[in-house]
Amino acid sequence: xxxxxxxxxxxxxxxxxxxxxxxxxxxxxxxxxxxxxxxxxxxxxxxxxxxxxxxxxxxxxxxxxxxxxxxxxxxxxxxxxxxxxxxxxxxxxxxxxxxxxxxxxxxxxxxxxxxxxxxxxxxxxxxxxxxxxxxxxxxxxxxxxxxxxxxxxxxxxxxxxxxxxxxxxxxxxxxxxxxxxxxxxxxxxxxxxxxxxxxxxxxxxxxxxxxxxxxxxxxxxxxxxxxxxxxxxxxxxxxxxxxx
Numbered sequence: 001x002x003x004x005x006x007x008x009x010x011x012x013x014x015x016x017x018x019x020x021x022x023x024x025x026x027x028x029x030x031x032x033x034x035x036x037x038x039x040x041x042x043x044x045x046x047x048x049x050x051x052x053x054x055x056x057x058x059x060x061x062x063x064x065x066x067x068x069x070x071x072x073x074x075x076x077x078x079x080x081x082x083x084x085x086x087x088x089x090x091x092x093x094x095x096x097x098x099x100x101x102x103x104x105x106x107x108x109x110x111x112x113x114x115x116x117x118x119x120x121x122x123x124x125x126x127x128x129x130x131x132x133x134x135x136x137x138x139x140x141x142x143x144x145x146x147x148x149x150x151x152x153x154x155x156x157x158x159x160x161x162x163x164x165x166x167x168x169x170x171x172x173x174x175x176x177x178x179x180x181x182x183x184x185x186x187x188x189x190x191x192x193x194x195x196x197x198x199x200x201x202x203x204x205x206x207x208x209x210x211x212x213x214x215x216x217x218x219x220x221x222x223x224x225x226x227x228x229x230x231x232x233x234x235x236x237x238x239x240x241x242x243x244x
């Protein structure tokens with residue numbers, strides 16, 4: 001693959017929030033996981049295990065656990081200053097999450113004991129950070145692999161909250177030494193994802209030193225937060241409101 005093809009893949013990738021229930025060929029799942037196996041990992045620790053969840057009753061239970069966490073997210077979001085609230089969470093969640101219809105869930109789990117692979121000084125100081133980065137690498141490899149196969153993907157972060165993680169570990173009999181790292185939902189898209197606004201390159205690239213003239217004020221950050229909230233309203237397939 002040349003750079004142009006790779007860049008086009010990254011530009012085309014979108015988070016999908018609604019899925020068809022059509023089954024996915026086993027070879028597609030195998031390819032997605034094979035890509036993850038080659039992801040970079042701290043100290044070549046490769047801490048990941050992947051639970052492929054096909055049974056509908058298990059997927060329904062995980063969606064139910066996520067929905068419980070979304071209800072908490074709503075309550076906490078209402079504590080924000082009104083202009084900074086995430087529109088998606090300003091109303092209590094109703095029904096099942098949009099991802100519930102996806103036919104395949106993949107749950108990456110990391111064996112925390114593998115942190116001992118790192119040099120001792122790193123294990124004792126930044127071991128957790130290295131571990132999280134390692135798990136994130138596997139996840140993004142799977143997401144990009146799914147895109148090449150014409151599949152949609154969504155990472156569900158809410159299942160990492162302590163109560164959700166405890167429930168899922170009990171449900172799927174995951175050993176206590178393992179950390180559940182997000183949830184990857186895979187399926188054929190049942191929506192046309194919206195466009196994506198990317199910050200201007202000149203705003204974020206610095207050479208040799210941080211260009212303090214580009215330092216954003218707190219007001220600029222607040223304004224950008226409001227913009228991001230507005231932009232993500234369209235993630236469920238509804239049109240974006242017009243930009244002012």
